[in-house]
Amino acid sequence: MKSIPVRKDDEVLITSGSYKGREGRITSVYRKKWVVHVERVTNEKVNGASAPVGISPSNLSVIKLKLNSNREAILNRRAYTDKGKEVE
Numbered sequence: 314m315k316s317i318p319v320r321k322d323d324e325v326l327i328t329s330g331s332y333k334g335r336e337g338r339i340t341s342v343y344r345k346k347w348v349v350h351v352e353r354v355t356n357e358k359v360n361g362a363s364a365p366v367g368i369s370p371s372n373l374s375v376i377k378l379k380l381n382s383n384r385e386a387i388l389n390r391r392a393y394t395d396k397g398k399e400v401e
Contacts, residue, residue, distance in 0.1 A: 314388065314391060317375065317378070317384075317387065317388075319339060319342065319349060319370050319373065319375060320339070320342060320379065321339050321340065321341060321342060321379075322338060322339060322379040323338070323339050323375055323377065323378055323379055324336065324337070324338050324339075324375070324376045324377040325337065325338075325339060325349075325351060325373040325374065325375055325376060326373065326374050326376050327351065327354070327368060327372060327373060328372055328373065328374050329372045330368070330372050332351075332354050332366070332368065335351070335353070335354060336376065337351040337352045337353050337354060338351070338352050339351055339352075340352050340365065341365070343367060346367060347369065347370070348367030348368060348369060348370075349367070349368055349369075349370055349373070350365035350366070350367060350368070351365075351366075351368055351373075354366050354368065
C-alpha cells in the first residue's frame, strides 16, 4: 500500500532528517502541530529531563501496522481499486 494514516502503536522507520534510520513505535500523534512522537527519539533538556522530538509523518515509513477491524477494512477496500479487479 502506498500510504495509510499513522496512529499510536504503529512501528515506523524514520527515512529523512537527523534521526534517519531509526526505528521505533509511535507513542503519540500530535495533530495540532502535525507531528508524531516516536519512542527513543528524544532531546535532553538543560535540567536533565528528556523531551520527545516531533517528527513529520512525511518523513516516516510504516513497518508494521497495529491492525483492528476498521484498518483491515481499509486495506481490503484499497486492494480492489482497479475497477473491481484485485490488485496484487
